[in-house]
Amino acid sequence: MENNINLTLKVWRQNGPKDKGRFETYKLEKVSTDSSFLEMMDILNEQLVNEGSEPVAFDHDCREGICGMCSLYINGRPHGPDDDVTTCQLHMRKFKDGETITIEPWRSAGFPVIKDLIVNRSAFDQIIAAGGYTSVSTGGVPDANAIPIPKDDADEAMDAASCIGCGACVATCKNGSAMLFVSAKVSHLALLPQGKVEAARRAKNMVAKMDELGFGNCTNTGACEVECPKSVSISNIARLNREFLKAKFQD
């Protein structure tokens, strides 16, 4: 049932990458529990604009959990207190009347803050550019049904491929490791015959890029899997390690 709640928000404000940043406290009244978390942020921003102050900058686009653009560390959890959802799918019915909500950007060496709650995740694009593809150009490829693929493999590849590149795995990891993200891509492609061909080389190049960009090592804490909004499985990391070893062996 719809309800209205009053909230206190502690929001991280940072005017550009060089600014030190600080928390600001805002009060919001009568927020419908049917609104989404980002709609609550819209209401806050409307209030700020009406007061003549600058609204809080945050990333978002699709607002249906698929583009991976939204982020936010909410009460100490990436994508907030609900499980298996992104911030944009989080609804205010998960919060209580009178609650104080702390909102911070992803905090990780790999993701520098741009402004307020917006961080730079272009490192993920660079990791993909290092090898997260099959090396085929447009045209001149075989018929789509030329190679049958067992349904289970296709389904498993699909599960790995559902990573939205949001970065919650990195943000939650005490080592700031991007292993879950990298392993999801390596697995997705290694599970399919089309991607298998380059699997070992891909793993090696993507891991090298990840290290170069300052992401930490994986120590198997498993925190990433818990916070991943798309339930990308940590078993992908094992597959990545296997491909990586194969590549080493080949060298």
Added chain:
Amino acid sequence: MKLDSKIPEGPLAEKWSKYKANQKLVNPANKRKLDIIVVGTGLAGASAAASFGEMGFNVKNFTIQDSPRRAHSIAAQGGINAAKNYPNDGDSVHRLFYDTVKGGDYRAREANVHRLAEVSNDIIDQCVAQGVPFAREYGGLLDNRSFGGAQVSRTFYAKGQTGQQLLIGAYQALMRQVNAGTVNLYTRTEIVDIVMVDGKARGVIARDLVTGEFQRHFGHAVVLATGGYGNTFFLSTNAMGSNGSAAIKAYQKGALFANPCFAQIHPTCIPVHGEFQSKLTLMSESLRNDGRIWVPKKKEDVDAIRAGKLKPKDIKEEDRDYYLERRYPAFGNLVPRDVASRAAKERCDAGFGVGATGLAVYLDFKSAIERLGEDAIRARYGNLFQMYEKIVDDNPYETPMMIYPAIHYTMGGIWVDYELQTTIPGLFAAGEANFSDHGANRLGASALMQGLADGYFVLPYTIQNYLADDISTPRMTGEEKEFVEAEKTAKDKFAKLLAIKGNRSVDSIHKELGLVMWDFVGMARTKEGLETAIEKIAAIKKEFYSNVRIPGSSEGMNVELEKASRLADFIEIGDLMARDALNREESCGGHFREEFQTEEGEAKRQDDKFAYAACWQYQGEEKAPELIKEDLTFEVVKVAQRNYK
């Protein structure tokens, strides 16, 4: 101005092969000397940019998001069509072509649509080679489902995340080219104007959304793949950042805006529930494969449901009105979107709508779950059901979903010829941004097909035909007076917005525009309503330019400023949509004029008067645009009233 659509001579089915056999090509050494600007990294933009890079051109690719992978295409759920005929159910290139022209209510160009159907199969091959994990059967071969407006199963899908998987395929191909150095990527960068030199498109002015700085970029050719303008309505199924600004910039530079009023209202979206609402979520059309749409037959049941005294599952089978199955026995729940949307509106207007507002109908999976079991339904639509549950807090396995139509896609867009070139030489448009293939209504799973067709298999050919004459044009530096002036004009526009310092937020004005659009330029339009809309939009424009408040400055990131500049362009589009709808005195596809309907309430076209694409030419600030017609002739398709009964 006389429009030349450059349709090749010869029989329809041979036009494209003939074109390819006779077009001009650019040799590899010359490709390196040519720069192409691609605006947008959705399916159309990413596939074009990747392909151009592979061919050896220098590509500059722009996106307003932080990564190419976030383009709105990522959100497409249901699937992509192709004429593979793998299920052996009678499909063919001809049938896909025919269904698309018919589905578009005979307002699309035959030659373009036929080419689309021809290349559709190549798209599926390409995507599989990239590692797109399409759904498969136990035998290991690709699975298909059916979509609205078709009697065959030709839709390929990857769970409910087809757009995501296709875009990731194109994105990865693009990143491979970024790695190879053929594509330069500009993320969080917005194109704010097109630069013209001697009557040709020669570059763009970009604004870095992080620093606020303006940049000048040269290109021998410019491709706009910037998506649709559905967000004119404020509430739509589009992503928050989807916008029509690049299209409006092209229009103001002389490109024509074709059929702006052809907008698609999707029948199955989660209904509006509050003023704070920021977007509407689509529940994929694929759900209509297994879901049945109904409202109660009796008013007293409607009242009891709205009062919370009865639950939908308490309504007996014989008291339910499965109105699509009743009205359209041949297609049932799978009628095209425009037909399904209007039917929902008809029931709700007649007082049979459910939900708190009375603006909702049921989409019920009870019979499918009984027939196939909950697990089968979960495997097919699990992520959609989860999405629904998170938003509405109801379990659709147990109680029917509530849905209502919402604005979803824009068939209209920048006018292009057969080569996807606009009326400005060197300026091309692809994907949802152009008007090309869907006529007055797009069939489900055909936008993804069109975006990828344009980018992978059409532009890589046609752009060469243009560039072949441009190989001796040297690169410009951006210091030329045309670039300097264009940058100054763009800067002044942003400064003007910041200087208004009024009292209203951008969103509050955008919401006002959206309401006018929905009320008067929405599912049912009338002459009076459209005239009112034009007046109201003019008033909103005045309010915007005198009373918008944008905190902050043009330096550094300023999200309100971005939104304001896009709203300025949505206002122009809203006006164009209303004018176009007023001009088109017929009902066809997504455009329904109440004055033109059959006795059963179906859309009534006026083929003798309106078998044309309405192309609007900009005449300057505060002047009414001029209408230029591209007559449509049908050589192969037999034009008839669409009949899904």
